[in-house]
Amino acid sequence: MKRMITALAALALVTAAPAPAQRGNTTLFTPSAAARHAAALAAPPRAQHHRAGAIAIYDRVAAGGGDRQLRDVAALLASIQVLNGGGADLDARLAPLAEGAGYWRHLARELQAIAALKKGGRAEAKDIFSVLAEDADAPAGVRRRAAEMIARIGGTNG
Secondary structure, eight states: OHHHHHHHHHHHHHHHOOOOEEETTEEEOOHHHHHHHHHHHHSTTSHHHHHHHHHHHHHHHHHSSSOHHHHHHHHHHHHHHHHHTTOOOOHHHHHHHHSTTOTTHHHHHHHHHHHHHHTTOHHHHHHHHHHHHHOTTSOHHHHHHHHHHHHHHSSOOO
16 A cells, blocks of 8 residues: 555656756756656665655755645655654644644545554544545545545444
């Protein structure tokens, strides 16, 4: 699942992003080009060696100006890399994305549930997955994965 989320988000960035500009001998990365670079760093087989660099680039894009959707997906991708690297304390990273009606809220909530599982919080994860499985606004894939996770954790959906 984490590879699929990363691949889909990276694909969205790559297809929408212009190439970096050149000024003399300096490459000027647009936020989307920087995010593409981070995706390349985070891709296997380099992921273990370059994860911190990818997270730093995603964090810079997320903190920068410009398109809100790009900043949010960069924050989401940084969170995925933190989670893939063994980090489970993502509350501060994911809370702004998971709250409200933002475009990436359902994926952010799904990552919150996965992080809760990594910390041993089965009940918390089940609660989050239950809300996602019942959320009519959530994408079908998110609802389906949430229902599958509820079944794996133990319990029923609904």
